[in-house]
Amino acid sequence: MPDPVTASATPVSAKYYAIVPAAGHGSRFGSETPKQYLPLLGRPLLYHTLAVLCACSAIDRVIVVLAPDDSWWGAFEWTSLGAKLETVRQGGATRAASVQAGLAAAATAAAGTDWVLVHDAARPCLSAAALGQLLQTLADDPVGGLLAVPVADTLKRSDQRDRVAATVPRDGLWQAQTPQVFRYGLLCDALARFADVTDEAGAMEAAGHVPRLVRGELANLKVTYPADLALAERLLATAPRVG
Numbered sequence: 344m345p346d347p348v349t350a351s352a353t354p355v356s357a358k359y360y361a362i363v364p365a366a367g368h369g370s371r372f373g374s375e376t377p378k379q380y381l382p383l384l385g386r387p388l389l390y391h392t393l394a395v396l397c398a399c400s401a402i403d404r405v406i407v408v409l410a411p412d413d414s415w416w417g418a419f420e421w422t423s424l425g426a427k428l429e430t431v432r433q434g435g436a437t438r439a440a441s442v443q444a445g446l447a448a449a450a451t452a453a454a455g456t457d458w459v460l461v462h463d464a465a466r467p468c469l470s471a472a473a474l475g476q477l478l479q480t481l482a483d484d485p486v487g488g489l490l491a492v493p494v495a496d497t498l499k500r501s502d503q504r505d506r507v508a509a510t511v512p513r514d515g516l517w518q519a520q521t522p523q524v525f526r527y528g529l530l531c532d533a534l535a536r537f538a539d540v541t542d543e544a545g546a547m548e549a550a551g552h553v554p555r556l557v558r559g560e561l562a563n564l565k566v567t568y569p570a571d572l573a574l575a576e577r578l579l580a581t582a583p584r585v586g
């Protein structure tokens with residue numbers, strides 16, 4: 344069966360670069376060890392995140408953005424993930440700044456029409472199927488888009504005493520995930536102009552583009568609080584993502 348990604352109509356010359364911002368401190372998680380290095384099924388959480396990207400045949404390079412003072416990366420063994428992996432120690436004060444450092448690292452080789460996938464270090468449960476679906480759906484897209492899931496719960500807005508101020512209509516609301524995949528040149532331009540955003544799609548929207556929402560999986564959760572790590576472990580234990 345042909346690879347659903349490489350068999351798409353994207354010109355063969357278009358390359359795919361993955362950027363993994365991994366320079367956060369995990370303040371909401373509250374651990375001394377940054378959450379991306381916490382153990383998950385015997386390996387650092389970040390290993391699982393990178394394994395799915397490194398195993399994807401369409402992706403040419405996987406650029407991990409570390410904090411300049413990161414003292415954790417060197418303590419682990421990453422060579423089994425293969426030759427696509429590289430690091431830059433230029434993470435910034437915000438996620439957007441870290442992503443921009445990754446984009447700069449790709450600059451010497453990347454063409455404006457190449458694709459760049461940005462994927463949170465803190466999302467270790469991305470499945471190869473969801474990644475393939477994302478790339479296949481966007482293959483002919485002029486702009487790009489992101490994995491997301493439609494909001495499934497009733498939404499409440501709170502007042503300052505944690506009492507309900509309003510019920511918010513959820514029609515048309517989605518939870519944004521990563522990877523977020525955009526044309527390299529468009530994303531560089533958008534983030535250079537609009538860096539006060541929490542995701543790449545936000546910068547693209549501010550620049551006047553209309554990112555496409557591609558339905559993902561709830562299992563692609565972001566490890567934000569300690570309970571998320573236990574959930575991620577159960578998900579990965581019952582459905583390994585790679586190998």
Ligand SMILES: Nc1ccn([C@@H]2O[C@H](COP(=O)(O)OP(=O)(O)OP(=O)(O)O)[C@@H](O)[C@H]2O)c(=O)n1
Nearest residue numbers: 364365366367368369370371436437441464465
């Ligand atoms: N200055 C920053 C901030 C975040 N990130 C990365 O961006 C992703 C966003 O996830 P998030 O849960 O917000 O991570 P943290 O910023 O580490 O967490 P917190 O906001 O709780 O401090 C993570 O992979 C994180 O490492 C980054 O590379 N550089």
Ligand SMILES: C[C@](O)(CO)[C@H](O)COP(=O)(O)O
Nearest residue numbers: 438463519520521541542565
């Ligand atoms: C990019 C992101 O994962 C989309 O859901 C998310 O916004 C990043 O985390 P943060 O908590 O907003 O920093």
